[in-house]
Amino acid sequence: MSEDINPNRRAFLKTTAAVAGVTVVAPGVLLYGVSQAKPADEAVTSDVRWGMLIDTTKCADGCDACVNACTAEHGLTEDSSPETKAHWIRKVGLRDKQTGRESSLPMLCQHCENPPCVDVCPTGASFKRADGIVLVDRHICIGCRYCMMACPYKARSFIHETLENQKPHTPRGKGTVESCTLCVHRVDSGGEPACVEACSQADHKAMLFGDMKDPNSEISKKLSEVSSTALRADMGLNPGVRYQGL
């Protein structure tokens, strides 16, 4: 006796097979990512230099996905006035004074190779990791704000008020200075910064993150192909964030 296969059962079997497949394969994929990440007990090295290439032609005017992602990722949700609130990343609209051409871009800590904020910090709280990420050690920041005076990109914020509901991976404190960490907690686990991820999810793909020292990385290949700009290149700071189409 032949028995007709119920189409619903077929669909069920397909779904089950797919879920089983994902369940088996996904951890492998994830583990591959983790295996590529730096082990927690291993020091960062200068063999890599993390950087970012931002394609201003793809950055949509009015889109704040990167800013919102940063705010959510790091809990920058304090209800302060705009003048005193922390801004790790901001959107900027530009118009060329000669040609009138307009562009839009996200502005964040440029993670300079020669960061003025690190040079001027009296206690060494501002520091650059071997892999190029510029950070603030909140334990020895005395809140003098000299780094804010020195930063050519206005990338740093001083915490003007008591903070609540902080994220465990982003310790912050009233009376200290902070700025974009390039989502170091994600990068150290093999991930990419929240802003870059959000830009991709918004389908703009204007932000490309990667190791600028690895000739096979996507960012290195792109940087060798397209013309890119370092903001205030005249200062010779060699920022890790580059802009395309500016």
Next chain:
Amino acid sequence: MKNVTYCVIEGKSPGFYGGIAVSLLFISLGLFAAYNMEHHGHAITGMTNQIVWGMPHIFAIFLIVAASGVLNVASISSVFRKVFYSPLARLSALLAITLLIGGLSVLVLDLGRPDRLIIAMTYYNFKSIFAWNIILYNGFIMICAIYLWFMMERRMQRYYPTAGLIAFIWRLILTTGTGSIFGLLVAREAYQTAIMAPLFIALSLSLGLAIFLIVLLIDCWETHCALGEGVLHRPKTLLGVLIGAVFYFVLAYHISHLYFTGRHGVEYFILAGGGIYTVLFWGGYLFLGTILPLLLLYHDRFTRSRASIAAASILTLIGGFSLLYVIIIGGQAYPLEIFPGMEVTSSGFFDDSPVHPYTPSVWEIMLGLSGIAISALLTVLALRIMPFMPRSLADNDIDETFKD
């Protein structure tokens, strides 16, 4: 040169107790302001993420550069061997210490984390001019204290010129360091120039001498100590020269900036279109703080009057304060040039502001004034406890051969 006898101030006059009471009041207000700024955060001040250094820094730097300059009189006596000034050297070195402590107190109490002062003293980034300044400031207090000790201790008198020379060189380095806090900032167009160092040195010399003359006049008026015309007139002439020196460096600074096309924007902002900064530059610094005191010090009609010397000294301080306001706040109020050749049409962080606004809060002013009060209180108490002042400052008591 006669043997000069020194004495402590009597400390029984209403002026003495009044001065202490007013100083304590302002110190209490300053500490209350500092407590509030730490408890609530700097949100209660006028400072923001755009204007990161505000009124406390102006008071602090004003006092710190004046501290270096007030040592003029001691340096003239020990380094340049003008013995006529020797009797005033003790007061000069004392004021250098007290003014510096007042200025540093304001600077420390304004920190986001003043409780981490020990970190500032134990963690040093030697590429930072700020870190060097911490060493220079602490060293200056120590050197001035040793200098004072050598002056006052007969057995150490032979080392006194050496201590004077070290203090003289140290204070030049110190003010170079203070000016370089701004001179070494590559990012901001108003700074980023080596002339900041000599400008601050000249400013320190004029502010320091002006404060010295004011303290001398107040002290002699209060204690009825005889004060010779020569004692006043020689430093008075020097004050005029120093006011001129500051003007020279300010002129050189602005002329060089006017020459660089890229800096026309910031020059226009300070000199013509900057509102309060333009007013303070022309009215506060140039007219009140330079032209008027020079007139009072050199014009035949005023030059012999003590009131005009006092007025010229006070005006010099007003001018110096105005100039520091223009440099420190004006330099931040003018936006950073992050995108050369581009006009910023929108920004989530005020990049499109033609000027960053700043209104000093009452907390900042209270904190700043407390720095002056700390200096005043320490000076008065020191004068009461130890013999810093000559018993008489009559010209012939200081120098028998004196001829004005």
